[in-house]
Amino acid sequence: MNLSDILETLQLELPAFSEIPKIFIFLVSVLLAILIGRYTPRIVWLIVHRFSKDQVATIYDSLVQPIRGAFKVAGTFLLLSLSLVWLQEDYSSLHDFLEPLVELGVIVSVAWLASRLFRQFVRLYGIEMLRRLGREVDELLLVLETLVNVMIGFIAVLAFAQSQNFNLIGLMASLGIGGLAIAFAAQKILEQLLSTIVLYLDRPFVPGDYIRVSLNPHAQDVYGRIESIGLRSTKLRTSAKSTLVIIPNNTLANLDIENVTRGKKVMVMLYLDFLKPLDEQDAALVKQVVTKSTESLFGIDPGSTSITFSGRDNNGSTLQTRARVTFFILGSSEDSIQLRKRLLELASDKIAKQLNTYGIEFTVQEPTIYVESPVTI
Numbered sequence: 001m002n003l004s005d006i007l008e009t010l011q012l013e014l015p016a017f018s019e020i021p022k023i024f025i026f027l028v029s030v031l032l033a034i035l036i037g038r039y040t041p042r043i044v045w046l047i048v049h050r051f052s053k054d055q056v057a058t059i060y061d062s063l064v065q066p067i068r069g070a071f072k073v074a075g076t077f078l079l080l081s082l083s084l085v086w087l088q089e090d091y092s093s094l095h096d097f098l099e100p101l102v103e104l105g106v107i108v109s110v111a112w113l114a115s116r117l118f119r120q121f122v123r124l125y126g127i128e129m130l131r132r133l134g135r136e137v138d139e140l141l142l143v144l145e146t147l148v149n150v151m152i153g154f155i156a157v158l159a160f161a162q163s164q165n166f167n168l169i170g171l172m173a174s175l176g177i178g179g180l181a182i183a184f185a186a187q188k189i190l191e192q193l194l195s196t197i198v199l200y201l202d203r204p205f206v207p208g209d210y211i212r213v214s215l216n217p218h219a220q221d222v223y224g225r226i227e228s229i230g231l232r233s234t235k236l237r238t239s240a241k242s243t244l245v246i247i248p249n250n251t252l253a254n255l256d257i258e259n260v261t262r263g264k265k266v267m268v269m270l271y272l273d274f275l276k277p278l279d280e281q282d283a284a285l286v287k288q289v290v291t292k293s294t295e296s297l298f299g300i301d302p303g304s305t306s307i308t309f310s311g312r313d314n315n316g317s318t319l320q321t322r323a324r325v326t327f328f329i330l331g332s333s334e335d336s337i338q339l340r341k342r343l344l345e346l347a348s349d350k351i352a353k354q355l356n357t358y359g360i361e362f363t364v365q366e367p368t369i370y371v372e373s374p375v376t377i
Helices: 003-013 022-037 040-051 054-087 092-132 140-163 168-174 176-185 187-202 280-295 334-357
Strands: 210-213 222-229 233-238 244-248 257-259 265-274 306-312 318-330 362-364 369-372
Touching (some): 022 040, 040 054, 092 334, 187 222, 280 306, 280 318, 280 334, 318 334, 334 362
Antiparallel strands (some): 210 257, 233 244, 265 369, 306 318
């Protein structure tokens, strides 16, 4: 029995129900969709914990908890799409107007949720899987995320075109020969657009970054702040004269770019509180394990790790009961910094396991302190 049959049954059994304007029922459905959509993560959480194993529930908690906002938006739009059934018969014009908008919201929100889920999966499990396979974890993971996001976006465009009975693939195929002719005639324009796409995907800079580029081998480098990235060119405000330099994107994509803003380090301070005071031998062992674990970590500035011990008893005597570990994380973007922070969490677990084998137990003071080093411009 489908939804239409259920509605007809209700109208036969409850004559008063058919007298209620469907526009009113639609408005009530929209209100309920907004209210229930806010609790979508909670509802799914109850279902998962009720009918699945503990391991599946744990995976669900770790994946969904940080992205509850995207989950709520997707659930709300899905419920709104179901509410449109009340307008299908009596208010077909309004239904035809709202349906594409709601369908677009559903597809975009679900695509955004899929993108966030994949990112969360990579952060939680992808890094550990690569380490177990003996592979080095580097920024290729970020490239993989970008490729998956492009695929999700492409699938979303196809899904929206299909939902509106628009044969996008057939149109692209029919315009193939004409497209080649247009591409040949507008080669320079397409080169500019493709270079713009490369800049947006690779993101060597964003508006607000200070960069240095060499536009002419025989001239002085141009140094300034990115004001905007357009479809054809990028605008660079020079720091000395405050003049505006407009650089074509196809030229900029082939230049060596020095991004000064991203040349920063993030200082990390970890505090380890030991359950019992350390002697000189144990302290040396702690230094060795921590230094080895952090220096081999991808994205840690080599040689930047420093460890200092502190602590006093009730009589004021010096005891080695706390260690402050300081080192620097290097990263070219916020995503790469977050990736290195996740690697640091895994390294902390590894350090704890190694020291426990030697009978040295400690707790990590929360939260871990991250301090961005300023950039000298």
